[in-house]
Amino acid sequence: MIDYFKGVYGINLLFRVYGSALYKGSIAGIFAVIIYLLIELSNSHGRKSDNLDHPYGVGVLISSVSLLIIFRANFGYQRYWEGVGAVQHAMSKFMDATMHSAVFHLQSKEYDGIRPPSFFDHDNLNKLNLTRDRRRQSEDVSSFYMEHAMKSIVDMEKVHSDPIVDESSVASGNVKRSSMRTVIDTIVPPSPLRKERLQRSVWNSTTKRHMSTEEVEESDVQKRAMLNFNTFPSLQVPNENFASRPNGQTPPLFLQELAHISSLLCAVTLSTLRNDIEDKESLLDVYSPGSPWPAADPDKLPKDTKLRFQHRSKLATNIFYFLGLDRLPGKRNMYNVSRPLPVLGGVSDCEVQYLRMARGPYAKAELAFHWFGAFVIREHLNGSMGDVHSAIISRIVQFVSDGQLYYNQARKIMFIPFPFPHAQLSVFFTLTMIPAVPFLMDQYCNNLWSGCILSFLTVTCLVGLHEVARELEHPFRNVPNEVPLCTLQAMYNETLVTMFSGYNPDFFWDPDIYNGALHAMAMSKVYQRSCSNETKNGETNRDGVGGSVQRSENVAQDATAVADDEISRAVKELQDVLAKQANEIEELERVLDSEEVEG
Numbered sequence: 124m125i126d127y128f129k130g131v132y133g134i135n136l137l138f139r140v141y142g143s144a145l146y147k148g149s150i151a152g153i154f155a156v157i158i159y160l161l162i163e164l165s166n167s168h169g170r171k172s173d174n175l176d177h178p179y180g181v182g183v184l185i186s187s188v189s190l191l192i193i194f195r196a197n198f199g200y201q202r203y204w205e206g207v208g209a210v211q212h213a214m215s216k217f218m219d220a221t222m223h224s225a226v227f228h229l230q231s232k233e234y235d236g237i238r239p240p241s242f243f244d245h246d247n248l249n250k251l252n253l254t255r256d257r258r259r260q261s262e263d264v265s266s267f268y269m270e271h272a273m274k275s276i277v278d279m280e281k282v283h284s285d286p287i288v289d290e291s292s293v294a295s296g297n298v299k300r301s302s303m304r305t306v307i308d309t310i311v312p313p314s315p316l317r318k319e320r321l322q323r324s325v326w327n328s329t330t331k332r333h334m335s336t337e338e339v340e341e342s343d344v345q346k347r348a349m350l351n352f353n354t355f356p357s358l359q360v361p362n363e364n365f366a367s368r369p370n371g372q373t374p375p376l377f378l379q380e381l382a383h384i385s386s387l388l389c390a391v392t393l394s395t396l397r398n399d400i401e402d403k404e405s406l407l408d409v410y411s412p413g414s415p416w417p418a419a420d421p422d423k424l425p426k427d428t429k430l431r432f433q434h435r436s437k438l439a440t441n442i443f444y445f446l447g448l449d450r451l452p453g454k455r456n457m458y459n460v461s462r463p464l465p466v467l468g469g470v471s472d473c474e475v476q477y478l479r480m481a482r483g484p485y486a487k488a489e490l491a492f493h494w495f496g497a498f499v500i501r502e503h504l505n506g507s508m509g510d511v512h513s514a515i516i517s518r519i520v521q522f523v524s525d526g527q528l529y530y531n532q533a534r535k536i537m538f539i540p541f542p543f544p545h546a547q548l549s550v551f552f553t554l555t556m557i558p559a560v561p562f563l564m565d566q567y568c569n570n571l572w573s574g575c576i577l578s579f580l581t582v583t584c585l586v587g588l589h590e591v592a593r594e595l596e597h598p599f600r601n602v603p604n605e606v607p608l609c610t611l612q613a614m615y616n617e618t619l620v621t622m623f624s625g626y627n628p629d630f631f632w633d634p635d636i637y638n639g640a641l642h643a644m645a646m647s648k649v650y651q652r653s654c655s656n657e658t659k660n661g662e663t664n665r666d667g668v669g670g671s672v673q674r675s676e677n678v679a680q681d682a683t684a685v686a687d688d689e690i691s692r693a694v695k696e697l698q699d700v701l702a703k704q705a706n707e708i709e710e711l712e713r714v715l716d717s718e719e720v721e722g
Contacts, residue, residue: 148583148590149579152580159575162565163571185563195546200595202536206536212525216529217389218385218619227519239347240344251640275632356373357624365621377502382619384495386616390466392488396599397605409469410612417607419607432461449602492527499520533599537599564577
């Protein structure tokens with residue numbers, strides 16, 4: 124695809140030769156001028172020949188041919204945009220299926236100790252009239268925001284200002300204690316005591332944080348935020364991309380495999396669109412996240428890459444383009460080999476062998492679809508998607524199926540050419556215009572220079588429009604006016620990498636802070652109710668000290684009742700958890716007993 128800059132009146136576009144329909148049409152225009160000059164030279168003594176009673180006959184022919192060429196150009200344009208839309212739709216559906224799989228995976232039991240707190244479990248916080256508006260630290264915020272905003276415990280400003288792992292620790296392969304403390308400093312605790320306990324628990328533990336009951340109750344959200352940073356290591360290097368692996372740490376294997384299978388599915392489908400040569404492979408390559416985008420315009424590729432499919436001389440390259448020699452199967456295969464489609468995680472020998480065994484582009488695409496669907500269903504049946512219902516999981520399969528549908532729409536354009544009868548008719552009458560237009564101008568123009576100019580411009584326009592139609596009819600293989608599949612694949616891969624981001628850091632907010640405010644609000648309401656009851660009953664005590672003591676006792680009793688209710692609710696929740704665990708243990712014992720009996 125030629126990515127051009129829209130300069131003043133588009134004058135800069137006139138200097139591009141490779142991929143231009145203007146210069147292709149101008150060659151026919153030059154031949155038309157030569158024919159016009161020959162006609163003029165054939166006229167004796169400069170007198171006009173009266174071969175036509177009226178020149179309108181040739182005008183009717185030119186009008187008819189113009190309609191025929193415009194009709195083909197219009198359908199070529201439709202094929203081009205239909206191909207672009209089908210590719211974008213297919214990639215969108217593949218990405219929807221992948222992202223849904225990743226989101227469902229984060230709801231599995233593996234992340235029970237990492238997931239952020241749920242608003243459903245703290246519905247009573249709505250009484251505080253809090254907001255979830257976001258503000259950056261550099262912005263001026265109002266006092267209302269400072270008082271009512273529910274803030275997260277992760278200070279991303281510190282994350283970006285202080286790198287989590289320094290270069291010396293990466294080079295030595297050891298994580299220093301100072302770098303681990305920097306991780307802890309990114310979490311803003313509500314009290315120094317909680318920060319001290321969190322530091323001690325994180326440093327003394329390894330992959331799984333084993334904390335005492337008191338520590339878990341007091342720093343559960345901080346622990347979850349820390350585990351989120353450790354499970355998704357790219358968060359430790361915020362200035363890099365999500366595929367970063369500080370100290371060799373890697374994201375969850377499920378997400379890595381999912382990203383690879385999805386990238387492979389997209390790469391295989393795109394490669395079959397541009398390669399229609401039997402027994403010729405469209406190579407797949409390894410994609411490195413964060414690498415520069417592949418150039419959409421072949422002219423902007425590195426020199427060593429261009430020499431694989433172009434001539435060293437620009438003049439020879441343009442001549443090959445004008446003559447259509449760069450569209451031969453051998454040249455197109457050289458172009459495909461020089462620009463392999465990148466796959467996240469690379470491609471194994473087994474995958475390449477299986478793709479070779481699948482004959483035809485449709486079979487290769489369906490094989491990649493089979494791998495993706497088998498992976499998702501297998502992981503779902505084994506619990507990797509959590510408790511998400513099978514009816515919801517079926518949407519993933521539906522998304523991939525929709526992607527295959529759009530892929531087949533694009534494959535229709537690739538495999539089915541523009542109808543031969545219409546193409547043949549257009550070519551014949553376009554070539555007819557080369558001698559017909561000079562003959563018409565000979566009848567109309569009275570001087571030589573005007574006839575030459577009009578013949579050149581008219582033929583160049585008609586032939587150029589016909590060349591535009593021919594370029595757009597095959598949107599996936601007419602270099603350099605093809606759809607930039609390599610660039611689209613790289614963008615797809617970078618989107619897949621965002622799955623390694625884990626949970627949004629703003630999702631980690633500490634409910635204990637706001638539960639304390641809610642408790643204080645309840646105490647205030649109890650006190651107000653106690654005072655109003657005393658006023659209504661007229662029970663006043665002249666002794667000011669005695670009255671205060673009586674009110675304090677009433678408040679204390681009401682507060683004790685509220686606290687008892689909270690304790691009873693907590694005890695009930697704990698009993699439910701213990702009962703659930705007991706049922707799971709009994710189920711596990713039954714499974715083990717059945718295995719022993721079968722053994």
